[in-house]
Amino acid sequence: xxxxxxxxxxxAAWQQAxxxxxxxxxxxxxxxECVMEAKxxxxxxxxxxxQAFWQNIIDQGFADVxxxxxxxxxxxxxxxxxxxxxxxxxxxxxxxxxxxxVQEDGHARLVSDYFEVQGER
Numbered sequence: 001x002x003x004x005x006x007x008x009x010x011x012a013a014w015q016q017a018x019x020x021x022x023x024x025x026x027x028x029x030x031x032x033e034c035v036m037e038a039k040x041x042x043x044x045x046x047x048x049x050x051q052a053f054w055q056n057i058i059d060q061g062f063a064d065v066x067x068x069x070x071x072x073x074x075x076x077x078x079x080x081x082x083x084x085x086x087x088x089x090x091x092x093x094x095x096x097x098x099x100x101x102v103q104e105d106g107h108a109r110l111v112s113d114y115f116e117v118q119g120e121r
Contacts, residue, residue: 001106003074003078003079003080003102003108004072004074004080006100006102006106006107006108007072007079007080007082007100007102007108008072009107009108010029010100010107010108010109010110011029011067011082011098011100013025013028013029014026014029014110015065015067017029018054018058018063018065019063019064019065021058021063023051023052023054023055023058024051026050026051026054027047027048027050027051027054028047029109029110030047030050030109030110030113031047031101031103031109031110031111032046032047033045033046033111034046034047034050034109034110034111034112034113035112035113036050036053036110036112036113036114037113037114037115038053038113038115038116038117039114039115039116039117040116040117041053041117050113060090061089061090062088062089062090062091063088063089064088064089065086065087065088066086066087066088067084067085067086067095068084068085068086068087069084069085070082070083070084071083071084075099075101076101078101078102079099079100079101079102079108079111080099080100080108081097081098081099081100082095082097082098082100083095083096083097083098086115087121088121089121090120090121091117091119091120091121092117092118092119092120092121093115093116093117093118093119094115094116094118095113095114095115096114096115096116097112097113097114098110098112098113098114098115099111099112099113
């Protein structure tokens with residue numbers, strides 16, 4: 001499996017976990033050191049803080065995330081930058097920059113994530 005395919009598998013695993021309301025499954029797609037900026041909520045550092053963020057979002061009834069206008073740009077030897085639009089049942093926004101990098105175990109995980117909620121539905 002090439003790097004891009006591994007990165008695409010990573011975002012698919014994140015989406016599946018979120019849509020199954022599994023915050024731990026979402027967090028598993030981030031590295032332990034990942035920094036996630038979620039506008040307008042703030043910055044969350046590390047997998048534990050990121051899992052707590054997603055659990056809070058799930059607990060508020062957010063579900064059914066879908067991506068559109070997905071763009072992948074190679075970054076370094078073993079990673080890609082994803083940018084896209086997204087919608088959920090109760091909100092919409094954009095992914096400004098997700099940096100997916102293939103890890104030693106062969107799975108791509110997020111080393112940084114920057115997305116924005118632009119409105120409610």
